[in-house]
Amino acid sequence: xxxxxxxxxxxxxxxGQEVTLRCKPISGxxxxxxxxxxxxxxxxxxxxxxxxxxxxxxxxxxxxxxxxMPNASFxxxxxxxxxxxxxxxxxxxxxxxxxxGYTFGSGTRLTVV
Amino acid sequence: xxxxxxxxxxxxxxEAASLELGCNYSYGGTVNLFWYVQYPGxxxxxxxxxxxxxxxxxxxxxxxxxxxxxxxxxxxxxxxVQWSDTAEYxxxxxxxxxxxxxxxxxxxxxxxx
Numbered sequence: 375x376x377x378x379x380x381x382x383x384x385x386x387x388x389x390g391q392e393v394t395l396r397c398k399p400i401s402g403x404x405x406x407x408x409x410x411x412x413x414x415x416x417x418x419x420x421x422x423x424x425x426x427x428x429x430x431x432x433x434x435x436x437x438x439x440x441x442x443m444p445n446a447s448f449x450x451x452x453x454x455x456x457x458x459x460x461x462x463x464x465x466x467x468x469x470x471x472x473x474x475g476y477t478f479g480s481g482t483r484l485t486v487v
Numbered sequence: 488x489x490x491x492x493x494x495x496x497x498x499x500x501x502e503a504a505s506l507e508l509g510c511n512y513s514y515g516g517t518v519n520l521f522w523y524v525q526y527p528g529x530x531x532x533x534x535x536x537x538x539x540x541x542x543x544x545x546x547x548x549x550x551x552x553x554x555x556x557x558x559x560x561x562x563x564x565x566x567x568v569q570w571s572d573t574a575e576y577x578x579x580x581x582x583x584x585x586x587x588x589x590x591x592x593x594x595x596x597x598x599x600x
Contacts, residue, residue, distance in 0.1 A: 405586045417577065417590040430587065465530060469586055475521050475579075476588065478530040 378479035380466050386485045392454040395482045398447055399468030407476060408441055408451050409465040417465075423449065456486045489514050491580050493591035500568055501599050508563040508594050510578035520561040521579040521588065522552055531577060537561065538583075548572070570600045 379398040387393050399406045407422040421431040423443045431441070438457070443449040453460055463483050467476035494509035512518060519538050523531040535546025542554040552563045561578060575595050581588040 407587070409590075416592045419587065419589075422587055424586065429585075467531075475519075475523075475533050475536050476531075478523075478532070480530045 378466055378468050378477050380464075380479035380482050382482060383480060384483045384485075386487065387456055389457055389486055390455045391486075392452065393456045393460075393484060393486075395451040395464050395466075395484070397449045397451070397466030397479060399449070399466070400470075400477055401447065403468035403470050403477070404446070405469040406443060406449050407467045407469070408449070409467065411463045411465060411481070412461075420451070453484075456484075458486045461485050489580070489589050491578050491589050491591040493576075493578050493594050495594045496592065497595045497597070499597045499599065502570055503567045504598075506563070506565040506568045506572075506596070508576055508578075508596070510561045510563065510591060511559050512561065512578075512580040512589075513559065514580045514582070514589070516582060516584070519581050519583060520552075520554060521581070522546065522550070522561075522563050523577040523579060523590075525575045525577065525593075527574070534563070534576075568596070568598050570598045572596060573598045 381396045405424050408420040410418045420433045421441045426443045441451045463481045465481045466479045469476045490513045492511045521536045522534040524534050525531045534550050535544050537544045537554045545551045550565050552561055554561050575593045577593045578591040579588040
């Protein structure tokens with residue numbers, strides 16, 4: 375299994391631009407999670423899906439952030455417009471069920487200048 | 488409110504020293520507990536997990552953790568650390584009902600050769 379695959383690994387963009395982060399969960403996993411990691415706030419859960427349905431998006435910081443999961447093998451996190459304070463590492467994780475913990479992707483390091 | 492607290496933000500040890508990282512949680516209902524490790528520049532990897540049964544849990548790379556229900560604690564231990572254990576360590580708590588994990592702030596461990 376290739377694990378959780380995220381793309382791109384690094385993204386540098388200018389303030390105001392739209393940014394789209396992508397995630398392919400492990401085949402057969404039915405839960406998908408988006409986290410943001412910064413030095414100041416640590417790991418923050420942004421949103422999670424169960425069976426492609428958003429269950430809890432209370433961690434999404436603002437309306438500029440949106441996430442979709444059109445099918446079981448793909449999810450996107452979009453920021454529009456991006457701001458410098460969005461600079462962080464964004465991790466996607468998937469889980470087969472709540473008992474066994476997550477498998478994390480390698481993350482996308484986003485820098486907004 | 489659900490929360491996970493890690494007492495130590497930065498720990499520096501010499502090789503062969505013993506390690507104990509503190510973790511306390513506040514969580515209603517049945518809780519599952521996890522320790523993850525993040526090596527420099529990498530994604531989070533599962534070290535060990537506790538769901539039920541023996542409160543002393545053994546994980547990979549010689550790590551273990553003890554669940555003490557009365558203290559709401561799940562401390563991570565290793566008898567003798569190695570330089571390669573230099574990493575950031577995250578404690579997490581979750582419920583099998585939601586599958587969602589709450590992470591602590593993380594502890595950076597630096598092992599001096």
